Amino acid sequence: MHAVGIVAAAGSGLRLGSDLPKALVPLAGRPLVAWSVDALRAGGVAEIVVTVPPGRRDAFAAVLPPDVRLVDGGASRTASVRAGLAAASADADVVLVHDAARPLTPPDVVARVLAALADGQPAVVPTLPVVDTTVVVDDAGVITDAPARAHLRRVQTPQGFDRAILAAAYAALGPDADLTDDAAVVRAAGIPVTTVPGDERAAKVTVAHDLETAEARVRR
Template sequence: MHAVGIVAAAGSGLRLGADLPKALVPLAGRPLVAWSVDALRAGGVAEIVVAVPAEQRAAFARALSADVRLVDGGASRTASVRAGLDAATAGADLVLVHDAARPLTPPDVVRRVLAALADGHPAVVPVLPVVDTTVVVDERGAVIETVPRASLRRVQTPQGFDRVALTAAYALLAPDADLTDDAAVVRAGGVPVVTVDGDERAAKVTVPHDLATAELQVRR
């Protein structure tokens, strides 16, 4: 089975305090997106498509190897993944969608997702248990309910899909739809989603503290 990895890399770096796209922010001297591409490749994904801000295409081309296909991302994550899906080669029957902002995702997570797809599941996401007490609050911020956490999970990437199922689910979406992840896209189309174990090292880099934590991990 042939898998294509789509890396969503069109987001801004505002919450990181950066004046460049988040995916180009350096981690140990290399852009976040380069780490994420390497994680997919080390896990067994040979074909990579990266959705980038159109105005920064040249910068991404300098940051990545020539065999990485670049496409212009959209105004939303959903639009960017749609563009990446359109650019994948016809021979790819599996799709892994990964956040550029999860640079230290271990290759074993990628392999677990691929293995579950090979077992016949049409949609697979890596997850971690919720360990903190989780509550619901009202509009004033007062706690009104404690949510049982035994069945709650934190969803990570890469998320894996049968290409036919993912393409069909995207075809059902409105052009301006903006869902939080691709598992939500296929679930909206009636596709069942199963989970595999994620990894704390696959944490998303969103704010400066996250980047500092990632730097410490790299130095260990």
């Protein structure tokens, strides 16, 4: 099975308080994107495509292995992954889409996604149970419902897909579509998405506190 990994790395670093693109913000001396690429490779993905902010290819090339393919991302995550998918090798059987902002994702999570795809699942995402009480509120902030936690999950990356199915799902989207993740893209096309266990270490780095937490994990 030929797997290609697409790393979404075109986001800004504004919420991290950085002038750098988020994926280039250092964690323990290495940019977030380098950690994420290493996680995919350690989990069994050899071919990597990274979507980068337009005009920043040189900065990314300086911190990544030379065999990583760099392509310009778009104005949204959906547009960036679409660009990465177009750049992937035509003979790839499956695609894993990973967030550069999940640098400490254990290789075991990647391997679980690959194993489920090898077993014939068309779409696979790693998830974790929801442990806090979760509520629905109206526009005024008043609680209107409290869904049972038993069937709620937090979704992580990498998310894995049969390459042909993901490509068809993206082709069916409008050019300006902006969905929250790739599981939403294939679900919009009517494709069932199965889950495998995620990992707390695969937490997303969004704000400065998240980066501090990741630094503490690395130092342990």
